[in-house]
Amino acid sequence: DVKVTQSSRYLVKRTGEKVFLECVQDMDHENMFWYRQDPGLGLRLIYFSYDVKMKEKGDIPEGYSVSREKKERFSLILESASTNQTSMYLCASSPRASWGEQYFGPGTRLTVT
Amino acid sequence: GQQVMQIPQYQHVQEGEDFTTYCNSSTTLSNIQWYKQRPGGHPVFLIQLVKSGEVKKQKRLTFQFGEAKKNSSLHITATQTTDVGTYFCAGFTGGGNKLTFGTGTQLKVEL
Numbered sequence: 001d002v003k004v005t006q007s008s009r010y011l012v013k014r015t016g017e018k019v020f021l022e023c024v025q026d027m028d029h030e031n032m033f034w035y036r037q038d039p040g041l042g043l044r045l046i047y048f049s050y051d052v053k054m055k056e057k058g059d060i061p062e063g064y065s066v067s068r069e070k071k072e073r074f075s076l077i078l079e080s081a082s083t084n085q086t087s088m089y090l091c092a093s094s095p096r097a098s099w100g101e102q103y104f105g106p107g108t109r110l111t112v113t
Numbered sequence: 114g115q116q117v118m119q120i121p122q123y124q125h126v127q128e129g130e131d132f133t134t135y136c137n138s139s140t141t142l143s144n145i146q147w148y149k150q151r152p153g154g155h156p157v158f159l160i161q162l163v164k165s166g167e168v169k170k171q172k173r174l175t176f177q178f179g180e181a182k183k184n185s186s187l188h189i190t191a192t193q194t195t196d197v198g199t200y201f202c203a204g205f206t207g208g209g210n211k212l213t214f215g216t217g218t219q220l221k222v223e224l
Contacts, residue, residue: 040122042201043156043214050210058211090155097210099144101158
């Protein structure tokens with residue numbers, strides 16, 4: 001059974017703080033993804049990584065950065081959190097980049113005050 | 114950029130009624146996936162369609178991929194309370210490795 005875990009289910013941060021969201025998968029998947037989910041907008045891709053130390057921008061990368069130092073771990077970084085980054089953040093992994101199922105973690109609900 | 118729209122955004126049905134959600138892409142898709150997200154949960158993969166005009170069934174769920182590979186639909190026959198959730202379509206464009214999600218359809222089923 002594929003398992004994708006995220007470091008926190010709920011997080012409250014202040015404007016301007018640096019925020020780290022961690023994601024770990026246990027199935028040796030090459031590809032990992034960070035999405036944010038907002039009502040009425042579906043899931044929007046922030047960044048993805050197809051290999052260790054490799055990353056590509058998604059559709060909404062502004063204000064975010066990522067790190068993938070180990071295959072199983074993909075971190076999302078908000079350099080200076082802002083209120084418009086209040087959202088649900090979902091991490092996913094998949095064995096192949098443009099084919100097949102993505103496995104999602106439980107999500108982190110981030111509130112920036 | 115690629116856009117994937119779904120209609121309706123919300124649907125309330127009585128248990129036993131049928132339900133359909135439609136997915137439309139601004140560009141041709143190489144394949145399309147459907148996910149279900151229960152309230153408070155995360156998206157869970159349901160199915161992937163690849164061929165033009167493809168139809169697949171999973172018990173009461175029927176999935177279709179349009180002939181032009183730009184649209185898709187999910188039909189649920191005789192809804193049950195366990196069908197409650199948000200249904201998302203998601204597609205890859207040819208040669209692309211980014212999965213673009215639709216806006217989702219939230220289904221509520223009343224007894």
